[in-house]
Amino acid sequence: xxxxxxxxxxxxxxxxxxxxxxxxxxxxxxxxxxxxxxxxxxxxxxxxxxxxxxxxxxxxxxxxxxxxxxxxxxxxxxxxxxxxxxx
Amino acid sequence: xxxxxxxxxxxxxxxxxxxxxxxxxxxxxxxxxxxxxxxxxxxxxxxxxxxxxxxxxxxxxxxxxxxxxxxxxxxxxxxxxxxxxxxxxxxxxxxxxxxxxxxxxxxxxxxxxxxxxxxxxxxxxxxxxxxxxxxxxxxxxxxxxxxxxxxxxxxxxxxxxxxxxxxxxxxxxxxxxxxxxxxxxxxxxxxxxxxxxxxxxxxxxxxxxxxxxxxxxxxxxxxxxxxxxxxxxx
Numbered sequence: 001x002x003x004x005x006x007x008x009x010x011x012x013x014x015x016x017x018x019x020x021x022x023x024x025x026x027x028x029x030x031x032x033x034x035x036x037x038x039x040x041x042x043x044x045x046x047x048x049x050x051x052x053x054x055x056x057x058x059x060x061x062x063x064x065x066x067x068x069x070x071x072x073x074x075x076x077x078x079x080x081x082x083x084x085x086x087x
Numbered sequence: 088x089x090x091x092x093x094x095x096x097x098x099x100x101x102x103x104x105x106x107x108x109x110x111x112x113x114x115x116x117x118x119x120x121x122x123x124x125x126x127x128x129x130x131x132x133x134x135x136x137x138x139x140x141x142x143x144x145x146x147x148x149x150x151x152x153x154x155x156x157x158x159x160x161x162x163x164x165x166x167x168x169x170x171x172x173x174x175x176x177x178x179x180x181x182x183x184x185x186x187x188x189x190x191x192x193x194x195x196x197x198x199x200x201x202x203x204x205x206x207x208x209x210x211x212x213x214x215x216x217x218x219x220x221x222x223x224x225x226x227x228x229x230x231x232x233x234x235x236x237x238x239x240x241x242x243x244x245x246x247x248x249x250x251x252x253x254x255x256x257x258x259x260x261x262x263x264x265x266x267x268x269x270x271x272x273x274x275x276x277x278x279x280x281x282x283x284x285x286x287x288x289x290x291x292x293x294x295x296x297x298x299x300x301x302x303x304x305x306x307x308x309x310x311x312x313x314x315x316x317x318x319x320x321x
Contacts, residue, residue, distance in 0.1 A: 013190065013235060014190070014193075016191060016193055016194075016195055017191060017195065020195060065144075065148070065152075066144070068145055068148070068181070068188050070187060070188040070235070070236065070237070071188045071190060071235055
């Protein structure tokens with residue numbers, strides 16, 4: 001089973017790296033970009049567990065290790081065999 | 088009185104810190120390997136600067152799970168003296184022994200230079216030998232030193248005098264220009280509620296011998312040794 005966890009800074013936290021990337025894109029003429037926030041992606045290959053266990057364990061490890069809840073937030077999703085988001 | 092300096096893979100101020108404690112102060116000092124399960128009866132444990140685990144994930148985030156950190160947590164809970172310098176401060180934040188987190192420096196630069204610090208609170212085991220308002224000249228060397236915490240915690244830190252060091256200008260004024268890394272309230276060092284755990288981004292071990300240009304870092308070591316010897320903040 002494949003899981004993707006996305007970690008990003010909370011809205012209340014400044015993201016100077018994201019701002020710098022946006023500024024570079026503006027310099028290249030991509031002026032339609034209003035805001036850009038940078039984050040991290042974690043792709044996990046895990047045992048086939050019952051769904052309720054996955055629902056409990058993934059937020060647990062994301063909140064405890066992958067993200068620092070003081071400055072970061074996370075989202076997660078289950079991927080299919082091709083690595084695409086499972087509906 | 089025994090001092091311990093923790094070594095994580097990637098620590099690089101461990102020998103400097105050990106040198107100051109052992110050779111400058113003449114204290115019984117040992118290295119503590121992060122995979123051990125004993126603090127070897129140390130009275131003062133220092134988490135040194137460096138790049139534990141290559142700063143993977145977040146600075147200090149992996150070191151927090153080292154076996155020795157469980158003993159450190161218990162030691163701190165019992166009132167044991169813990170000093171985290173630079174990366175050591177970041178580990179203390181990730182461990183939850185101090186509140187808040189570090190963001191990348193606001194100008195996205197690795198900052199390696201001497202800065203001026205205002206000594207804000209001298210009623211702590213780590214600063215009792217200093218005078219309030221004294222300006223310290225101590226180097227920093229970090230990428231992630233931009234201190235952040237939620238507004239409620241920040242109010243508590245201020246109300247309880249837990250902000251020990253703040254970045255200031257040469258006259259001791261707390262200004263935006265002197266806030267080198269963008270930290271909230273110019274915070275450079277914090278203490279826990281009970282006063283036995285201090286985290287600071289500047290490196291006192293790099294400012295403890297005249298030949299290195301400043302001895303201002305000695306106030307931290309003088310104070311903690313005084314406190315350990317007398318049990319007094321006076």
